[in-house]
Amino acid sequence: MAFESNLVAAILAGVAAVVVLRSSWQRRKRSAILNVAGWSLGVLAIALGWQAAGAWGATIVTLWAMGAAYAVLSIAAISAPAAKVKASNRRAGMLPEQGEPLRLGRRSATFFIVGAGALLGAIAIAVATRWLASATGADAANATVLALFAAPLAYTLLAFFMLMTTSRRAQFGWIGASIASAVPAILMGSAL
Incomplete structure (x- = not known):
C-alpha cells in the first residue's frame, strides 16, 4: 500500500511540475518563484518515484510528466492564435540567401x-x-x-x-x- 501511495504521490508531483512550469512560461515575464517551484516539484517527483520503486519508479514518473507536457503543449498549440507575421523562407541558416557565399569550408x-x-x-x-x-x-x-x-x-x-x-x-x-x-x-x- 505504501509503495502505491508513494508512486501516486510522485506521479502527481511530476504532473504538477509540468503544470506549474507551463503557467510560469506562458506569462509575459517568467516568474522566478514559479520556475523554482516547478523544477523543485520535478526533482521531488523523481526522488519519490525512485524511493518508491527505484529506477522503475523514476521511469514511470517521467513518463507521466512527459504525457502531461504533451497534453499541456497540445492544448496551447491548438488554442494559440495564428501568427500575424509570415514565417521566413530561410531555414535557420541552412541555405544561404540569393548571392551569399556557401561557406562550405x-x-x-x-x-x-x-x-x-x-x-x-x-x-x-x-x-x-x-x-x-x-x-x-x-x-x-x-x-x-x-x-x-x-x-x-x-x-x-x-x-x-x-x-x-x-x-x-x-x-x-x-x-x-x-x-x-x-x-x-x-x-x-x-x-x-
Missing part, C-alpha cells in the same frame, strides 16, 4: 570539429566517470554502467554547447575541458 569544419571533438570529449568524460565511480567504491560492473550512461549524455550536451558557441576558440575550449576531465584517471593508470 567553414560548415564542413564545424561538422568535423563538433562530431569528432564531442565524441573524444564524451569518451574522456566516460573514462573519468568510470574512474570516479571506482574510486568511490563502486564495483567494476556498476562503474562501467555509469560510464556507458555518461558517454551518450556527454556527447549530446557537448555537441549542443559546441554548436551554440559562436567561435572556434569556445568550441575547442569545450573539447579541452572535457578531455581534461580524464587526466586524473589516465595519470592514476586506471583508465580502463
Whole structure:
C-alpha cells in the first residue's frame, strides 16, 4: 500500500511540475518563484518515484510528466492564435540567401570539429566517470554502467554547447575541458 501511495504521490508531483512550469512560461515575464517551484516539484517527483520503486519508479514518473507536457503543449498549440507575421523562407541558416557565399569550408569544419571533438570529449568524460565511480567504491560492473550512461549524455550536451558557441576558440575550449576531465584517471593508470 505504501509503495502505491508513494508512486501516486510522485506521479502527481511530476504532473504538477509540468503544470506549474507551463503557467510560469506562458506569462509575459517568467516568474522566478514559479520556475523554482516547478523544477523543485520535478526533482521531488523523481526522488519519490525512485524511493518508491527505484529506477522503475523514476521511469514511470517521467513518463507521466512527459504525457502531461504533451497534453499541456497540445492544448496551447491548438488554442494559440495564428501568427500575424509570415514565417521566413530561410531555414535557420541552412541555405544561404540569393548571392551569399556557401561557406562550405567553414560548415564542413564545424561538422568535423563538433562530431569528432564531442565524441573524444564524451569518451574522456566516460573514462573519468568510470574512474570516479571506482574510486568511490563502486564495483567494476556498476562503474562501467555509469560510464556507458555518461558517454551518450556527454556527447549530446557537448555537441549542443559546441554548436551554440559562436567561435572556434569556445568550441575547442569545450573539447579541452572535457578531455581534461580524464587526466586524473589516465595519470592514476586506471583508465580502463
